[in-house]
Amino acid sequence: MSEPVITARGLTKRYGEAVVVDALDFDILKGETFGLLGPNGAGKTTTILMMLGLTEVSAGTVMVAGHDPVRRPLEVKRRVGYLPDSVGFYDHMTAVENLTYTARLMGHGRDVRKARIADALARVRLSDVAHKTVGTFSRGMRQRLGLAELIMKHAEIAILDEPTSGLDPQSTHEFLDMIGELKREGVTILITSHLLDQVQRLCDRVALFRDGKILVIGTVGELARQVLGAGFVVDVEAAAAPGKELAARLGAIAGVLNVQQTAEQTYRLTADHDVRAEAARAVVAADGALTRLSVDNPSLDAIYTQFFQKQAATEGEIRNAA
């Protein structure tokens, strides 16, 4: 984690009157995995296209890998790999031929091409079908071929737009593992998705994006504290010794905000950090018998739902007030 490789300042895209992307400011650091989350039509793809110089910037600036995509798109596109939403290949050409075309456009010589393509196809486990036409490929295989293209390019920055949408669970799992490998190699990754649990597993930081604006930005833990108020939910199942009030003791632990007795012997604690150790100690101190202790990590799913519900609610209030 060091200097930023993507910097946006006041980045704006307008189509006539409609503002699709509204004055974005963000930095993505080198080696970081950054998730851009938001409902469909929030302007995620438009933001990506502006970073690649594939659509005009209405106002503001964006710098990608040290270059301005408006002025030097070729330099940017040489360093950035882009996997579009539901990527397409030439169906009548084989996997190798498709990648060879891209490698030629990159300007690689024959030896480099051969070596890199073989290596990339091996990494995404497509070596067996390297000489089959892409027309016979399943959706998952195409998606992997798209990833092979980024690997072959030796991209410093990988931009993945909804990479797992429409994949079956098995393919999704494999695909996410491959992205994880890229991440370990130090590639900076920008990923957009609506499959939140997957993004949560991969991303160092996420941004919630709606109506062309970034609403909150930070690590999943930070977002949980901001949006949910507290990030950790600890379930305690314990039989208390007679005469000892367990709920009060649990509530006295530092960091616990709320204790709820959900059944005779189960308690739900909401806390700003993981309080399992303290909770166990408290039960033992009260001579109780601890039978179960578990923690729910803050889930991005919950944050996302909660956040957009809150938004909708405030908007509703404003509308009602008016």
Add this chain to the structure above:
Amino acid sequence: MRREGSPWHGLGTVLLKELADHFDSARMLLLALLMVLAAAVPFYSAVEQLRTTTSEDPFLLLKLFNPGGQTLSVVAILGFVIPVVAIGLGFDAVNGEHNRRTLSRILAQPIYRDALLAGKFLAAIVVLAVNLTCLWLLVVGFGVFFLGVPPSGDEFTRSLVFLFISIAYAGAWLGMAMLFSVLFRSPATAALLALGVWLFMTLLWPMISPFIAVLMSPPDIRYQLLGIFDPQTAAWQQALSRISPYLLFEEATRTILTPTTPSLGPLLDQIRQLRGEVVGAALPLRESLAIAWPQAVGLVAGAIVLFVATYVAFQRQEVRA
């Protein structure tokens, strides 16, 4: 704001890939077959007709292309078929990439859109040129074989000029097909519209334009009484007819291929008669070229204008599917 880097970077790669695609495709094979078969029939009848007059005719090779009179000629058939082949090669050039979702992936590589579009256009032009050249070689070769008379240098040059004019004609139609492939997201719409324009220009316009000419400039009663064309009306008619690439092609090839009967339209014929020239005498190559020059340049210019329109439309288009 100026962008940096060469717009032609990647052009060669795109060109080679598109060429390979064309030559591999079944569509290309069908279109080439269509062209050869369509030309074979008038060619055969021209040979049959010429066999009887071999000794008398100084322009045998040219007669193979355009026997004159009422017979269906290779040139007339080509004027009809070349647009179909050109449209067939161009109608899905850009929207096809959109629909296969390859466009955003390819444009995310370090090339400009310029290279992609120019590469596609050049590849199709090369394919058309190769096809037309093959056809030309077939006609010349079989002509010599069947008639047994080698062509003179003059004839050979004229037929070469004809080849260049046909390629320019193909380029104009290709430009239009590619423009539609950028403007319309659906290849079917683009193809139908291009074929519609083709039908209009080749069949309807030659019939409609004289009427419009009369409307624009009603002929003077004095000329009508004398039974000759009003030069004003004739000028209008000629100007209008030249909107259609088909008529431009027809006019240019007729001038080049039939030196003996250069009927240049009612207007020029009248002028030449007034100047005391004999209509029907053979024109030297240089003069034929001078007469056909504006039409040939018009076809090249049409191709360039349509390509530029395509280019502008493509640069402004959104990439996202």
